Amino acid sequence: MTEKWTEQQIPDQRGRVAIVTGANTGLGFETARMLAEHGATVVLAVRDVEKGARAAARIRGDVTVQALDLTSLASVRAAAADLRTAHPRIDLLINNAGVMYTPKQTTADGFEMQFGTNHLGHFALTGLLLDRLLPVPGSRVVSVSSVGHRIRAAIHFDDLQWERSYSRVGAYGQSKLANLLFTYELQRRLAPHGTTVAAAAHPGVSNTELLRHLPAPLRVPAGRITPLLTQDPAMGALPTLRAATDPAVTGGQYYGPGGRGEIRGYPKLVTSSPASHDETVMHRLWTVSEELTGVTFPVDRVATAS
Structure with a gap:
């Protein structure tokens, strides 16, 4: 029988503080809503604070709004x-x-x-906030990746910013692969501390505002098939919520929908691509990310036997 982990499985979150980026709509909103309704103090970290305030008003519980524009390192530092x-x-x-x-x-x-x-925006934010999580037993950093981390995905160290040529799909794949490489490398560094763990999740294919940038040839077909091949944001948020709250979660795990192709369904432990486990690439990406953002982390890399 397929396991059905639902919102009802979220443990009591009273006394916990949760920061959710991009929480004024879609997956982020549903994640924040469910955490708040289970007792967490939730911060909606959003670029548009007016939309954030409207979203907060729709959520029952202790909810505040924080301005955060991940496209600006100055904004990331101010928010942190x-x-x-x-x-x-x-x-x-x-x-x-x-x-x-x-x-x-x-x-x-x-x-x-x-x-x-x-x-890079999330890398910087995590580094700037990590010392607030490290002393807290059971604290977690959860990064949301995508099935797109498998599609035309590689870390293009020779052209990270796609200045020579540009592919929407390739650039997205690179960013989502980077989310997983970051999670796994962060977990390696967190492991000796024994308090905070890093995990990842993906929503499958959810019907959210992310679809607005689909290339023009795909927009009409997608509009027709979206209701058939996607799930709503509340279901899409469940893998993130499981990674964030399930007591059984351990560091370095990855959760996604349990249905065929991980497109939809209840959340379960899933696997990511072999490329996401390349430790040489993890370390190099970490070093480059520190250089680009100017943010270093209060945890060191621990070597492991190969």
């Missing part, structure tokens, strides 16, 4: 400073926000938009 002041301890950091298949454009710091937003 605010969050550190407001919350001496953080139990959950959920790196959910993201963009998908955007036209070629760059962030305020000159990074390719998908890599800069989906990976």
